[in-house]
Amino acid sequence: MAVFTHPGRHRVAVLVRHGMLVMELGIVHRLFRQARAADGTPLYEVVTCTPEPGEVRTDTDLTLTVAQGPEALAEADTVLVPAAVIEYEPNARVLTPPIERALAMIRPGTRIASICTGAFLLAAAGLLDGRRATTHWRSACEFQTRFPQVEVDADVLYTDDGNVLTSAGVASGIDLCLHMIRRDHGAAVANDVARGTVVSPHREGGQAQFIVRPVPETATSSTAAARAWALEHLHRPLTLRELAARESMSTRTFTRRFREEVGMSAVQWLTQQRVERARQLLEESDLPIDRVAEEAGxxxxxxxxxxxxxxxxVSPSAYRTTFRSAV
Structure with a gap:
């Protein structure tokens, strides 16, 4: 019996294990199952599987019955690995023989992604060797110690290294799934999914903003007003001095506060916002490429x-060719 019943759709398999975080499973199903083409056709088919079918314990008082076994991985276009509580135990063995056999069924070239500490399993399987990856900031130091061959970035919400992606804490699974939907079908589809889920289509910054730090002396100050103003003036050349002046700060103080609040530099953030504006214009307007470049700053x-x-x-013209016709 076929695991996936709609061969034309992108097939997503969620690999769950004992101690799985229920919320993370829900994120994958909720977001990918909402993605639809302009005519209403679902763009993804999502199934849940486990190395050994049957009852799977969760991190709550719920126990799930998962009928699909690892054969689903052999048919998947994307495999997603949510976190499990075992990864919170020091030196826990996350790569068991059943899981090894399951991972071996994944076809070469399949996109593989993890949510939160699910990255421990990918790293243990060697899938993150030599790659940039992230995980929950509380587990980042242990992760780097156990897997020195992985380039750990504990500041970001997710990483994208081609066909291997990782995300930070639980809710950043939302950011990761929206990113993959955006990458597959463009910003318009991802934005529609975000609206249906009542979440931001693209959160600013990274998880650095959620790490507990000593409260700075300038705790009452913020860069939010400067960021809001910058979004309204992306078409203009913007300087650090100009943004700092919006908050009545020195450039040095503004630079420090911006990174503390957003998790990246102001220059990186501006570039990110301009890329998003360019994507929107390429998808939703007929403006010439030169004009899009001007409007995006x-x-x-x-x-x-x-x-x-x-x-x-991809180039602007290739991006427009792919996604302008898809919305």
């Missing part, structure tokens, strides 16, 4: 091409 088409290539791996 890149100045020239060459500059925008460079930034989109770095962020998305």
């Amino acid at each position: 890149f100045g020239t088409a060459a500059s925008m091409r460079q930034h989109l290539q770095a962020a998305l791996g």
Whole structure:
């Protein structure tokens, strides 16, 4: 009996284990199952599987019955690994023989992603060797100690290394899933899913903003007003000095406070916002490429091409060709 019943759709298999976090399973099903084409056709089919079918304990008082076994992994286009409580136990063995056999069924080239400490399983299986990855900030130090061959970035909400992706704490699974939907079908589809879930389609910054730190002397100050103003003036050249002046701060203080609040530098944040504005205009307007570059604040088409290539791996014209017709 086939695990997936709609061969034309992108097939997502969620690999769950004992001690799984229920919320993370719900995130994957809720977001991918909402993604639809313009005619209402579902774009994904999602199934839950486990190395050994049957009852699976969760991190709550619930026990789930999972009928699908690892054969689902052999048919999947994307495999998602949620966290399990075992990863919170020091030196716990996360790669058991049943899980090893299950992972071996994944076809070469399949996209594989983890949520929260699910990254421990990917790392233990060698899937993150030499790659940049993230996990929950509380587990980042242990993760780096156990897997020195992985480049750990504890500040971001998720990482995208081609066909291997990781995300930070539980709710960042939402950011990761929206990112994959956006990558597959464009911003319009991802934004529609975000609206249906009542979440932001793209959260600013990374998990660095959630890490508990000593309260700075300037705790009453914020960079939020400068960020809001910058979003209204992305078409203009914007300088750190100009943004700092909006908050009546020195450039040095503003730079420090911005990174504390957003988890990245102001320059990185501006580039990120301009890429998102360019994507929106490429998808939703017929503006010439040069005009899109101006409206997004890149100045020239060459500059925008460079930034989109770095962020998305495609040129502006290729991005428009792919996603303009998909919405």
